[in-house]
Amino acid sequence: MRQPTAHPDLAKLDVLVGEWDMWAAGRTAGPVRSVFAWLEGGTFLVQRTDVTPETTLPAEWEGHAPFPTVAMTGYDDSAGEFTMLYADGRGVARVYGTSVSDGVWKQWRTAPGFHQRFTGTFGDGGDTITGGWEWSGDGSVWEWDFDVTYARSG
DSSP, X not given: OOOOOOOGGGGGGGGGOXXXXXXXXXXXXXXXXXXXXXXXXXXXXXXXXXXXXXXXXXXXXXTTOOOSEEEEEEEETTTTEEEEEEEETTSOEEEEEEEXXXXXXXXXXXXXXXXXXXXXEEEGGGTEEEEEEEEESSXXXXXXXXXXXXXXXX
16 A cells, blocks of 8 residues: 655654653653654654653642643645644643744644643754743733753653
8 A cells, every 4th residue: 555645844843753751840740751753654743742650740730640642743735834633641632733943843722711832942953842831811911831841862
């Protein structure tokens, strides 16, 4: 059976491919293992994230930590945009826009009452990503939610 052909703009996501250790909330959460891998001949990028035996989570996350999570990113060539479908261990399912450009990874969603956005900057030759999540109830006034740091492992 023939594989679908990957759109060339998907190569912008190559910088994410691999295994990462992720910390959040002032390094009180983590390390959590996050693996990015191509599916279907490079037409979709899948991110799977889960706790490991070494993971510590802050007490306030008890009962509502999202792990495990899975996200699948694809490209809409007619709109020239990436879209990410997200689901987690709480039963949450969301759709985000995403981009990787000029050393910055962004994710965002607009939803009534709960807008979100993430900005992460690549460092150390692409082996770290430092950033964080913000949220907004109305899409205009934003509040800091939590920081996130990724470090390439292996």
